[in-house]
Amino acid sequence: MSDNRIHVSASREYDVVIGSGLLADSGKLVAEAVPKATKLLIVSETNVAPLYMDTVASSLREAGFEVTEYVFEAGEKSKNIDTVAGMWASMAKAGFTRTDAVIALGGGVTGDMAGFAAASFLRGIRVVQIPTSLLAQVDASVGGKTGIDLPEGKNQVGAFHQPSMVIEDTDCLKTLPKDKFTEGMGEVLKYAFIMDTKLYDKLAIYAEDGKAMDLQNDPAALADIVRRCVEDKAEVIAEDEHDTGRRQILNYGHTIGHVIERNSGYTKDHGICVAMGMGIMTDCCYAAGRMDKDTYGKMIGLINSYGLPADDDITPDDAVSGAMNDKKKRGDVISLILVNKIGEAEIVPMTPDEYHDFLTGR
Numbered sequence: 001m002s003d004n005r006i007h008v009s010a011s012r013e014y015d016v017v018i019g020s021g022l023l024a025d026s027g028k029l030v031a032e033a034v035p036k037a038t039k040l041l042i043v044s045e046t047n048v049a050p051l052y053m054d055t056v057a058s059s060l061r062e063a064g065f066e067v068t069e070y071v072f073e074a075g076e077k078s079k080n081i082d083t084v085a086g087m088w089a090s091m092a093k094a095g096f097t098r099t100d101a102v103i104a105l106g107g108g109v110t111g112d113m114a115g116f117a118a119a120s121f122l123r124g125i126r127v128v129q130i131p132t133s134l135l136a137q138v139d140a141s142v143g144g145k146t147g148i149d150l151p152e153g154k155n156q157v158g159a160f161h162q163p164s165m166v167i168e169d170t171d172c173l174k175t176l177p178k179d180k181f182t183e184g185m186g187e188v189l190k191y192a193f194i195m196d197t198k199l200y201d202k203l204a205i206y207a208e209d210g211k212a213m214d215l216q217n218d219p220a221a222l223a224d225i226v227r228r229c230v231e232d233k234a235e236v237i238a239e240d241e242h243d244t245g246r247r248q249i250l251n252y253g254h255t256i257g258h259v260i261e262r263n264s265g266y267t268k269d270h271g272i273c274v275a276m277g278m279g280i281m282t283d284c285c286y287a288a289g290r291m292d293k294d295t296y297g298k299m300i301g302l303i304n305s306y307g308l309p310a311d312d313d314i315t316p317d318d319a320v321s322g323a324m325n326d327k328k329k330r331g332d333v334i335s336l337i338l339v340n341k342i343g344e345a346e347i348v349p350m351t352p353d354e355y356h357d358f359l360t361g362r
């Protein structure tokens, strides 16, 4: 086991441990994170459990924990109250007390739901996140946002509930389907654009060397990139845990991306829609004279190099009406995140009319 720790300072202080081979050592790490726990519920799903449940469960049992396993049907369609109710029932049956804990083993769907089950059971018990997808390692598992979807919309019910530790074994990314890996790169590029020129440089060199589409098979480079993204997210969270200020920059590409995602009936993956959203914002910034041509070429080029689309034919009317239905808007003002220079994001409030004009310009 080799690992690397990033400390997160939020309402709870915790470490994100990143490394190769960490699953086999999860017992020791969990014992450090939740020393008072005796019972653990491992939440996982039908794709991830066959690959990793045994390794994690054995390590936790060896460390002396009493382990219950809860496996749900993989996919966003399971992210609902019935699945969470199943977790509550398992914990109640096993006689969990307030010092016991939940272990989330899987992608963002698992992490969001297991985190919410922990936030709500007995008014809040501890959770340790073990994210297995790229998107969950660089984004969803860190920062404490948990929740479920409603038929009326995604992530409509939830809670802020910071984990006690996040254990990121980069070896898990080897088994991730290629399209899910590519999707996760959408969020990776987001960090480069909004706040991290060093990450941008690494990704650009990789792309220039023709290795962008091969990143999944380069564990050292990948671990380095995951670590940078987590450091970036930790920095933003430390400043604005509850998403009222700077944390909003993490929504870059998301205002329009969410609308594309919803309008596709969720058939288009989140990270793909975020890439489209970032591409469209780049187009608009260039058209509005906010961005130079060189930056424009670099940003669109990088999105495409990693196998992601940088455009979509969504109309300004659809984009504006969609944004007005989004829970993240404040009053009648849309907080748009713009990047005009790589590594710097700004929050620009726009009225619906201003946003419409901005989009029509491209």
Ligand SMILES: NC(=O)c1ccc[n+]([C@@H]2O[C@H](COP(=O)([O-])OP(=O)(O)OC[C@H]3O[C@@H](n4cnc5c(N)ncnc54)[C@H](O)[C@@H]3O)[C@@H](O)[C@H]2O)c1
Residues within 6 Å of the ligand: 045, 047, 048, 051, 074, 075, 076, 079, 106, 107, 108, 109, 110, 112, 132, 133, 134, 135, 136, 139, 140, 141, 142, 143, 144, 145, 146, 154, 155, 172, 173, 174, 175, 176, 177, 180, 270
């Ligand atoms: N809480 C947050 O801050 C936050 C941020 C971003 C996204 N999210 C949420 O995360 C979810 C998306 O996350 P996701 O893309 O990880 O979805 P996911 O959990 O559905 O995982 C994607 C797919 O990859 C599979 N998978 C995961 N890890 C694997 C592995 N190591 N090997 C093989 N297959 C593996 C899963 O079974 C699934 O089919 C959405 O529900 C979204 O709302 C939350």
Ligand SMILES: [Zn+2]
Residues within 6 Å of the ligand: 139, 187, 254, 270, 274
């Ligand atoms: Zn996202």
